[in-house]
Amino acid sequence: MIKSKSTSLDVARLAGVSQSAVSRVFSGASASKATATKVRKAADALGYRPNSLARAMITGKSRIIGLVVAYLDNQFYPIALERLSNALQAQGYHILVFMAANGEDTVIKVVEELIDYQVDGIITASVAMSSNLTQRCAVAGIPVVMFNRGQDGSGHSSITSANVEGGRKIADFLVAGGHKRIAHIAGWEGSSTGRDRRRGFIDGLADHDQRPIAVIDGMFDRDAACKATRALMARPVPPDAIFVGNDHMAFAVMDTLRQELELRVPQDVSVIGYDDVPLAAWAAYDLTTVRQPVNRMVEATIETILAKIVDPARPTQKIEIDGPLIVRGSARIPKGWTQ
């Protein structure tokens, strides 16, 4: 029966070897089969496990990745977190989570604490970083990769889906569907994702000689999206289609349309979202949307950050991953639409 925490020295004494021999066995350095067995046996007897903190201090590698995330109510993020955590775990890394409801101050505080913990890298999900902060991370030698948000000139790597393209795909689809009065409840104007989707969408409409009858910033927020929907439908000439900047808001738009305004989707109004979170596929919404390929985005994120941890000189990358339009039942399907 094991009584209390033991150290490598305890193990060394029991095994009759030096303390460094124990260290070697556990850190995978060279050791003869004979000592390895002795050490393992002694360690098991004592319930010994190496102290990660001490190891981190010496090696300068904590094997902790800091994750800064703004909110978890949009299903896209918990899913990403789950995948990120699983993949990182498989590589022997762990995630220290920080919530940073958008607000420069919180982010600063959070990143400082992350630096204090000597994290090997930082992943930010839908959070922007000031250049001052960027500078701090650089000084601390901590690579940063931004997940689902780009920031030009930030000096950080970023992984996003092809948002501009995505916006275009939606414009094409809606126009092909014969819609003439198209509106857009956009993602937050302060985010690259929101801006890029909007830009692609407007450019795409322009290619067909159309322009949106209205564009409202939905702030990636449910309530704002509901309000925007009401405003849109109260216009003298209401839209016959709405592209909503992400699925999370699109659900709110559909709820408002169907429940409050008693309109049918897509017969009265077509609705399209962005993300393809699991909920979009559920029968209650059956939402047409552009898929952000979470798995591939997560893979790219991990690859990028781990590469930069191993080789800090590695240049910054901006990776964009293309995602398909997923056609479901919330928007009118153009005649003869195949792809």
Add this chain to the structure above:
Amino acid sequence: MIKSKSTSLDVARLAGVSQSAVSRVFSGASASKATATKVRKAADALGYRPNSLARAMITGKSRIIGLVVAYLDNQFYPIALERLSNALQAQGYHILVFMAANGEDTVIKVVEELIDYQVDGIITASVAMSSNLTQRCAVAGIPVVMFNRGQDGSGHSSITSANVEGGRKIADFLVAGGHKRIAHIAGWEGSSTGRDRRRGFIDGLADHDQRPIAVIDGMFDRDAACKATRALMARPVPPDAIFVGNDHMAFAVMDTLRQELELRVPQDVSVIGYDDVPLAAWAAYDLTTVRQPVNRMVEATIETILAKIVDPARPTQKIEIDGPLIVRGSARIPKGWTQ
């Protein structure tokens, strides 16, 4: 312009004091106003911040709490995680997240790694711990609190909602609504929450001289719940009401009922869930359910674990928090129902 990471010794030299003086200033120990100012100034100039890992090693307190969670697709958990993280951050603690898809092996591995990181405490969300593991945590002196899951004789504290009572409330409501053929798609049989809700429900029905026409284990899983729904409705005498073990499954049940079987809820079948996740309130589902008061559960969890960190001798607690039945539109409302 700051060039690279600096240590307390660098600060000490620049400030013209001893290294221990610097330590005192940053750890809040006694120091004269004069030295404090000198030290602060030098630290700012160098961009110095104390190394949390080194501090943790000395003090034996990492201020890291390990969180073990099985899945994040049920909205209840990300919300809890968000709240937990926020509250802990406010107290100067941080969360190291581990995913442990149910499976004893993963949990063991994960908890071992948590111990290696010298976490101050462990919170498990919907994850069970073997007595062997419990023993290990005890040896390492790490308090464990189980969130949303109880485990008798585990020696750990647990925070749950009043699941037995909740099950009863649902039975009362359904019977009052005049239902005569009530079925139950239960939460996973291997979980205390699933079992308690079922037991309360069955006991509650018995008080009205009824018994469920069928009980199927839905495993807290969407697909299993869909399958169970089909099986239930294919019976010669299908149910007129279904109590589903949590909201996450209830959504699947409603999707299957309405879309696939073309039945109306609640006119053809009443559906009741458990948890009251945000989605339950959205118009598309408008689900009647029992609320698990996340905020209060989180508060209790944090209070319990912090208290045990400060005073390890503190006795184990099993806290149950009562939650109300939230009446919405997915189940027939009994005539004259007030409360």
Add this chain to the structure above:
DNA sequence: CTGAAAGCGCTAACAC
């Protein structure tokens, strides 16, 4: 109140 000195538990040269 402050500095000197002794480690926390471990890894990483360095000789043998």
Add this chain to the structure above:
DNA sequence: GTGTTAGCGCTTTCAG
């Protein structure tokens, strides 16, 4: 291969 010897950056006695 293996033991010996230095520390990693900090907190904490212990004198003064």
